[in-house]
Amino acid sequence: MRPAASPVLEIRGLTRAFGGLVAVNSLDLIVQSGEIVGLLGPNGSGKTTALNLVSGVLRPDSGVIRFAGQDIAGMATHRIARLGLGRTFQLVRVLDGMNCAENVRAGLAFHPARRAPGELHETAVRLLERVGLKGYELRSATELTYIDRKRLELARALALRPCLLLLDEWLAGLNPSELLIGIALIRSLKDQGLSILLVEHVMDAIRSLCDLCVVMNGGRKIAEGSPETVLSDPAVIEAYLGAAADA
Amino acid sequence: MSPTRTAAVIAACASVIVLALFPFYADAYFLALAISLLQFTVLATAWGLFSGPTRYVSLATTAFFGVGAYTVAVLGELLAWPLVLIIAAAIGALMAVIVGISTLRLSGLHFVIFTFGLAELVRQLVIWYEVNRTRVLGRYVFVDITQSDIFWQLLGLAVAVFAIGWIIARSRLGFALRIIGEDETVARHCGINVTIAKVALFTVSATFMTLVGAIMAPRWTYIEPSIAFNAKISFEVVIMALLGGAHRLWGPALGAIPLTLLFEFLSARFPSASTLIMGIVFLLIVYALPSGVVGLWDNVTRRWHEQRAGQGATA
Numbered sequence: 217m218r219p220a221a222s223p224v225l226e227i228r229g230l231t232r233a234f235g236g237l238v239a240v241n242s243l244d245l246i247v248q249s250g251e252i253v254g255l256l257g258p259n260g261s262g263k264t265t266a267l268n269l270v271s272g273v274l275r276p277d278s279g280v281i282r283f284a285g286q287d288i289a290g291m292a293t294h295r296i297a298r299l300g301l302g303r304t305f306q307l308v309r310v311l312d313g314m315n316c317a318e319n320v321r322a323g324l325a326f327h328p329a330r331r332a333p334g335e336l337h338e339t340a341v342r343l344l345e346r347v348g349l350k351g352y353e354l355r356s357a358t359e360l361t362y363i364d365r366k367r368l369e370l371a372r373a374l375a376l377r378p379c380l381l382l383l384d385e386w387l388a389g390l391n392p393s394e395l396l397i398g399i400a401l402i403r404s405l406k407d408q409g410l411s412i413l414l415v416e417h418v419m420d421a422i423r424s425l426c427d428l429c430v431v432m433n434g435g436r437k438i439a440e441g442s443p444e445t446v447l448s449d450p451a452v453i454e455a456y457l458g459a460a461a462d463a
Numbered sequence: 464m465s466p467t468r469t470a471a472v473i474a475a476c477a478s479v480i481v482l483a484l485f486p487f488y489a490d491a492y493f494l495a496l497a498i499s500l501l502q503f504t505v506l507a508t509a510w511g512l513f514s515g516p517t518r519y520v521s522l523a524t525t526a527f528f529g530v531g532a533y534t535v536a537v538l539g540e541l542l543a544w545p546l547v548l549i550i551a552a553a554i555g556a557l558m559a560v561i562v563g564i565s566t567l568r569l570s571g572l573h574f575v576i577f578t579f580g581l582a583e584l585v586r587q588l589v590i591w592y593e594v595n596r597t598r599v600l601g602r603y604v605f606v607d608i609t610q611s612d613i614f615w616q617l618l619g620l621a622v623a624v625f626a627i628g629w630i631i632a633r634s635r636l637g638f639a640l641r642i643i644g645e646d647e648t649v650a651r652h653c654g655i656n657v658t659i660a661k662v663a664l665f666t667v668s669a670t671f672m673t674l675v676g677a678i679m680a681p682r683w684t685y686i687e688p689s690i691a692f693n694a695k696i697s698f699e700v701v702i703m704a705l706l707g708g709a710h711r712l713w714g715p716a717l718g719a720i721p722l723t724l725l726f727e728f729l730s731a732r733f734p735s736a737s738t739l740i741m742g743i744v745f746l747l748i749v750y751a752l753p754s755g756v757v758g759l760w761d762n763v764t765r766r767w768h769e770q771r772a773g774q775g776a777t778a
Contacts, residue, residue, distance in 0.1 A: 220748050271652060293651035311645040322642045325635055326654035376654065 230279035241435035257432035302373030323375025486611035507715035509671035516640035523578035529692035531676025548576035555673025555767035563662035708755025
């Protein structure tokens with residue numbers, strides 16, 4: 217038996233306020249290697265702020281974020297990305313002025329492990345295939361359907377050879393059949409050994425994908441555990457599902 | 464190299480050689496016009512180098528141009544000409560680095576206003592220094608540089624700006640800037656050091672602008688801050704680059720050439736109304752050609768390709 221590896225991501229006492237509003241309040245969160253951790257909570261509970269703190273878009277007021285063996289709290293976004301943190305966004309961000317291969321090359325070209333120019337294109341083609349966009353290299357990103365734009369964004373994040381992937385509502389807005397494809401795709405990434413922290417509202421996805429769920433409300437962590445445990449937790453139901461249960 | 468690219472390189476070399484012979488058979492008026500054309504071609508292309516991919520609209524052209532001209536006015540008689548140009552370029556580059564680091568974190572609109580203010584700030588600083596320290600408001604530029612020399616130097620600079628632009632567009636820096644222009648947040652998340660990339664290109668662009676000012680200075684023989692730091696130049700360069708289309712390297716030149724000729728004609732024919740007509744031209748350009756001549760050209764070629772593809776499908 218090998219000793220338990222250190223966690224991929226370890227967040228301790230993470231806090232960030234905007235004026236008087238404490239968006240993230242002493243959050244503790246751990247993503248173990250190869251795990252999918254779901255970050256849940258009602259709108260405005262601080263999930264996206266937490267992701268922005270991890271990927272370096274925002275600076276924390278206090279707290280520790282250990283990733284890839286370093287404290288990355290307050291580090292510049294591009295340096296965190298180079299350490300192997302891939303990310304997708306709540307509102308899909310693809311580069312509309314470029315074709316699909318160029319979109320993926322954007323994630324490849326600035327990685328510290330340089331590749332030869334020919335290899336860049338090959339790797340981009342392979343990553344597009346990986347997310348289900350085989351043969352789309354020369355298509356303009358503007359021509360893609362919604363789910364394909366999400367796939368393209370995911371391929372770009374994978375291009376960083378991430379050891380941790382942050383997915384911000386990657387499955388939101390997909391129709392039921394696309395949802396199955398999306399869930400299978402994320403699971404295949406986990407099977408490949410990738411660790412994932414995902415913000416998600418789609419309950420089916422949370423139940424079938426997450427090893428661990430952390431629920432936030434008003435910036436604080438209110439529950440943690442397996443999907444079944446947290447989704448039946450009265451505090452979570454009150455905070456998160458209360459409105460839906462009443463309806 | 465593909466046959467079309469070889470042909471393009473040969474055509475470019477040939478036209479540079481033909482242009483280099485121009486001072487031998489042109490009279491003084493046409494030589495002066497050619498100098499204006501080259502001046503604005505280099506300025507607009509240099510402007511497009513930075514503002515094209517990043518989509519930051521800079522109104523600081525005249526700040527760098529004026530610094531170049533003033534460096535010549537101060538040092539022109541003291542040092543050898545190549546050394547004066549090198550010092551001017553170095554001052555322009557240093558100023559661009561400082562300005563870049565302090566402003567390129569600003570968002571689009573704030574950046575526009577800051578760069579406009581920068582030109583005015585530098586002008587006022589020069590006036591203050593001249594009035595309080597040297598007690599002169601104007602300076603004579605006595606250097607042994609002929610109109611033909613100015614023409615050749617600008618031609619060399621034009622070749623350099625296109626060559627460097629071509630190299631940058633194919634480099635990692637060029638790719639980084641395209642990504643930054645599309646979405647800065649994505650660029651950061653791809654591992655791009657956005658600040659360094661923007662400051663690097665801003666500096667390259669500003670160095671060319673400074674050199675244009677330095678090379679042009681001997682043409683005036685007498686300069687003062689209001690001549691060297693004329694805000695009109697900044698606006699003209701933006702209009703030219705927008706007319707041509709700043710998202711391609713050769714786009715701004717396509718705007719610089721017709722508009723230089725137009726401004727020349729207007730200021731000769733309607734000296735009092737030229738600014739008014741210029742304003743109307745600007746409005747028309749933004750309204751009718753939002754992507755410039757290059758955008759129009761792209762549309763035409765795309766349609767032509769689609770039509771051919773359509774015919775191929777039905778045949």
